[in-house]
């Protein structure tokens with residue numbers, strides 16, 4: 001079921017206080033129009049009743065695709081840090097697992113921090129692609145092009161819709177400006193090879209991307225931060 005609630009907000013343009021209806025969760029199997037709204041960046045978008053400014057209110061939204069038994073939590077990291085979100089998320093997941101009846105297959109649960117990640121993941125899942133394999137491919141592309149595609153500022157996004165039978169298309173997004181700067185092509189055959197290896201032996205990629213947030217950038221930045229721990233005893 002999709003759920004909307006009334007929230008008191010202030011307009012970011014003029015500060016006018018008002019009550020608006022915003023979605024807490026969307027069930028796209030039951031209400032495909034909400035999937036379209038999300039794609040078109042109309043979900044949780046409101047118009048100020050005083051100055052008519054149009055803006056999106058970023059708040060947590062639960063995306064539920066019952067046909068594919070997946071839950072994606074969109075948790076914008078504008079109000080609190082990603083670490084806090086992840087901690088809170090882990091305990092919520094434990095509660096969910098404990099509450100599920102034993103004979104019910106638990107849904108796949110994913111976490112994303114912004115709308116572009118949610119839209120990318122949505123298309124990947126609908127196309128039946130393995131998100132860990134896609135992120136692994138991004139990981140190798142970053143590794144091979146560290147100076148041109150530093151993970152701190154460049155994000156690779158799989159463009160499922162424009163990919164072909166032969167090639168996967170990745171857009172390079174500048175994290176600071178949100179602009180898409182170039183398109184990279186990757187042979188789909190190579191994707192299939194990695195996918196087959198992953199299906200035979202998932203351990204390595206499960207370890208690299210344990211979830212619920214599966215991201216090549218995050219994994220690379222974590223590795224980088226680990227390497228840069230200063231040694232106080234030096235000198």
Ligand SMILES: [Zn+2]
Pocket residue numbers: 011012013014015016048049050051052053
């Ligand atoms: Zn306003």
